[in-house]
Amino acid sequence: MTSAIKCENVLVAYGDLQVLRGVSFDITAGQGVVLLGANGCGKSTLMRSLNGLEKLQSGSICIHGDDLTKASGRQLRQIRRGMGYVFQQFNLVPQLSAFQNVLLGAMGRHRLGLLSCLSLTASAEERGKALYCLERVGMADRAMHRPSELSGGQQQRVAIARMLMQAPKLVVADEPIASLDPKAGREVLDILWRIVREEGLSMLCTLHQLDFAQEYADRIIGLKAGRVEIDAAITNTNIDQLNALYSGMTRVDAMPTEGVIA
Numbered sequence: 067m068t069s070a071i072k073c074e075n076v077l078v079a080y081g082d083l084q085v086l087r088g089v090s091f092d093i094t095a096g097q098g099v100v101l102l103g104a105n106g107c108g109k110s111t112l113m114r115s116l117n118g119l120e121k122l123q124s125g126s127i128c129i130h131g132d133d134l135t136k137a138s139g140r141q142l143r144q145i146r147r148g149m150g151y152v153f154q155q156f157n158l159v160p161q162l163s164a165f166q167n168v169l170l171g172a173m174g175r176h177r178l179g180l181l182s183c184l185s186l187t188a189s190a191e192e193r194g195k196a197l198y199c200l201e202r203v204g205m206a207d208r209a210m211h212r213p214s215e216l217s218g219g220q221q222q223r224v225a226i227a228r229m230l231m232q233a234p235k236l237v238v239a240d241e242p243i244a245s246l247d248p249k250a251g252r253e254v255l256d257i258l259w260r261i262v263r264e265e266g267l268s269m270l271c272t273l274h275q276l277d278f279a280q281e282y283a284d285r286i287i288g289l290k291a292g293r294v295e296i297d298a299a300i301t302n303t304n305i306d307q308l309n310a311l312y313s314g315m316t317r318v319d320a321m322p323t324e325g326v327i328a
């Protein structure tokens with residue numbers, strides 16, 4: 067089985083603050099994994115580390131077998147092209163329509179120029195694909211609206227369409243529903259996981275809702291104060307274990323730095 071994300075003893079620090087304290091796991095291609103953990107335990111730091119933006123103190127991260135720590139600039143760009151990010155704050159370009167934002171997803175894949183992404187010179191094929199991606203998330207009828215004219219749930223659906231347009235093999239979603247109300251959050255999560263399953267993608271998705279994690283994930287990775295506390299198939303976890311991630315010393319900034327195994 068091929069590996070989508072393999073982390074081996076990853077250590078990341080910000081100055082004196084040791085955040086990731088020896089994180090290791092291996093996510094198989096096609097797996098949908100939910101990353102759980104309390105505020106400040108290091109989830110977003112780990113997510114950012116996956117695209118080579120954080121400098122590792124030690125350890126390694128391989129994405130589809132390519133070692134980020136050894137990749138050249140060109141290789142890094144190629145690895146990043148195969149990864150789709152979904153963020154809590156959607157990160158749409160406010161001046162562009164939903165349709166143009168989705169076209170942006172093809173920028174890395176086909177080296178489309180900015181003019182093409184603004185749909186001024188995009189090919190009929192790319193425009194058709196962008197519309198199809200909006201259809202997949204139920205947003206085709208809002209294609210010409212700007213983000214400010216859309217609700218949070220609708221904006222996140224456009225962001226998912228942009229990710230789909232990028233045609234990644236791996237999706238990294240950091241709290242994709244944290245800014246949404248329960249109904250919109252459920253709709254967005256349904257769409258995101260449906261697309262991941264239908265396209266056969268791998269996903270690492272952070273959530274704060276344990277019930278959603280149990281419902282959607284194949285597997286749970288639980289972080290506590292910068293260390294992997296749980297790594298198990300969803301069928302081998304119970305709610306008490308998951309709840310324990312949120313009690314005691316959970317934040318990395320509440321922990322002493324000593325005791326890290328490099």
Ligand SMILES: Nc1ncnc2c1ncn2[C@@H]1O[C@H](COP(=O)(O)OP(=O)(O)OP(=O)(O)O)[C@@H](O)[C@H]1O
Pocket residue numbers: 080083085103104105106107108109110111112318319
């Ligand atoms: N760029 C940075 N510079 C300095 N410290 C940082 C930086 N990014 C994160 N931290 C610190 O690292 C720790 C872990 O933060 P991180 O954002 O990874 O946690 P998290 O698990 O994503 O939390 P949340 O659930 O609130 O999103 C925190 O103490 C945070 O203040």
Ligand SMILES: [Mg+2]
Pocket residue numbers: 109110111240
């Ligand atoms: Mg975070």
